[in-house]
Amino acid sequence: MVKHSDRRPGVPAVNPAKAHPLPQDSEPAQFFAVASPGLESLVAEELRRLDYLPGATTGATTDHSNELEGGVEFSGDIRALYRANLRLRTASRVLVRLGEFRAVGFYELRKKATRLPWERYLHPGQPVSLRVTCRKSRLYHSDAVAERILGAISDRLNHLSPAQPYDEDSASGEVQLVVVRFLHDICTISIDSSGAGLHRRGYRQAVAKAPLRETLAAGMLLAAGWDLSAPLIDPFCGSGTVAIEAAMLANARPPGLERKFAFMNWPGFDPTIWQQLRRSTTSLSPSPKPLIHASDRDAGAIKMAQENAARAGVGDFIEFKQQAFSAITPVGRGWVVTNPPYGVRVSAAQDLRNLYAHLGDVLRKQCPGWHYAILCNDDKLLAQLRLAETGRLQLVNGGIPVNLVMGQISSRNRNAD
Numbered sequence: 393m394v395k396h397s398d399r400r401p402g403v404p405a406v407n408p409a410k411a412h413p414l415p416q417d418s419e420p421a422q423f424f425a426v427a428s429p430g431l432e433s434l435v436a437e438e439l440r441r442l443d444y445l446p447g448a449t450t451g452a453t454t455d456h457s458n459e460l461e462g463g464v465e466f467s468g469d470i471r472a473l474y475r476a477n478l479r480l481r482t483a484s485r486v487l488v489r490l491g492e493f494r495a496v497g498f499y500e501l502r503k504k505a506t507r508l509p510w511e512r513y514l515h516p517g518q519p520v521s522l523r524v525t526c527r528k529s530r531l532y533h534s535d536a537v538a539e540r541i542l543g544a545i546s547d548r549l550n551h552l553s554p555a556q557p558y559d560e561d562s563a564s565g566e567v568q569l570v571v572v573r574f575l576h577d578i579c580t581i582s583i584d585s586s587g588a589g590l591h592r593r594g595y596r597q598a599v600a601k602a603p604l605r606e607t608l609a610a611g612m613l614l615a616a617g618w619d620l621s622a623p624l625i626d627p628f629c630g631s632g633t634v635a636i637e638a639a640m641l642a643n644a645r646p647p648g649l650e651r652k653f654a655f656m657n658w659p660g661f662d663p664t665i666w667q668q669l670r671r672s673t674t675s676l677s678p679s680p681k682p683l684i685h686a687s688d689r690d691a692g693a694i695k696m697a698q699e700n701a702a703r704a705g706v707g708d709f710i711e712f713k714q715q716a717f718s719a720i721t722p723v724g725r726g727w728v729v730t731n732p733p734y735g736v737r738v739s740a741a742q743d744l745r746n747l748y749a750h751l752g753d754v755l756r757k758q759c760p761g762w763h764y765a766i767l768c769n770d771d772k773l774l775a776q777l778r779l780a781e782t783g784r785l786q787l788v789n790g791g792i793p794v795n796l797v798m799g800q801i802s803s804r805n806r807n808a809d
């Protein structure tokens with residue numbers, strides 16, 4: 393079960409010696425794995441398992457100092473950057489720290505930004521999209537900051553780099569995203585290495601009502617502590633995201649195997665390293681085939697979920713069924729991980745209170761001893777479940793704050809079971 397960590401807010405300190413990362417060679421550079429709110433500690437845990445943060449294999453006390461609001465810092469060489477994009481399931485994207493400096497005037501900003509090694513990431517004249525935030529700094533006008541950074545890039549590459557809007561979902565790498573952050577007069581400039589958000593695994597072309605982001609579904613499974621081999625049920629599966637992410641996890645199938653990344657467009661991209669990394673994932677050991685059941689009362693949703701699972705290469709690992717949640721037939725003891733409908737996103741007119749009360753009864757009767765993790769935005773609905781709660785994670789789904797409540801189901805049909 394995931395515990396909340398102490399997070400340091402603010403800009404991470406970049407070691408000046410590493411302010412100019414060298415992604416073409418083995419010199420370590422600094423990276424930042426962006427996480428949607430609430431997922432930071434899960435991203436950090438994934439980085440620990442990939443050995444990019446201390447604590448995974450050493451058994452040392454976990455160090456949370458790399459976890460910041462909005463993401464996790466780590467360092468490594470170019471392989472680490474490619475591998476993080478290939479393997480991270482809960483991060484939204486991975487940034488490379490290009491440089492950090494103090495600037496209190498626009499002339500100073502442009503001059504210092506011109507010294508950065510933009511040529512490692514951009515082709516002359518390549519369009520860029522600048523995402524600028526300014527807080528508590530003398531340079532507070534983000535459009536004016538963006539203009540100076542664009543000027544610096546053009547000065548450095550001797551070509552005008554046009555600014556273009558960034559489409560998070562369909563970015564192909566043609567437009568390079570540059571993230572600029574001013575805090576207390578310190579300017580931190582980062583280059584995005586991912587392109588389209590990492591939730592875009594490529595398998596989900598069909599979506600039912602209110603689909604979950606793939607990164608959030610993976611986060612639910614990791615937070616719930618699913619052991620990868622026990623049975624897993626999602627009785628409100630919609631487009632199948634939770635079940636598909638579960639099957640990919642159990643199969644040790646990397647989420648980025650079939651997609652393109654922004655770093656593939658960089659002048660120094662090394663396709664040999666990338667292919668080696670892709671090939672090496674075939675030796676990852678899958679768990680014994682778990683029973684993953686996904687059901688929904690909507691026939692259209694089940695069809696989409698099946699198509700999505702087939703595209704993800706895990707169609708054989710999930711049993712799909714069109715049925716009401718009350719018809720689940722659990723075998724053994726496992727995990728129920730799901731997001732039932734809730735007011736804001738589906739139909740506010742439904743009697744959701746009854747649905748949640750009924751769900752609690754069904755789980756007590758049919759899944760005693762099972763673990764559960766249920767995502768919902770409404771505490772009143774969650775209270776209707778009348779399930780004992782042992783953990784809670786505050787997350788954001790589609791811009792709406794939600795809670796993932798977790799616990800173990802007992803068979804007693806009482807208020808505080």
Ligand SMILES: C[S@@+](CC[C@H](N)C(=O)[O-])C[C@H]1O[C@@H](n2cnc3c(N)ncnc32)[C@H](O)[C@@H]1O
Nearest residue numbers: 603604628629630631633688689690716717733
């Ligand atoms: C919030 S959506 C789930 C979205 C899903 N996690 C995804 O990623 O696509 C809730 C789903 O519950 C289904 N549903 C609503 N009432 C149901 C019921 N009584 N039994 C089974 N499924 C139900 C809806 O058809 C809908 O697909």
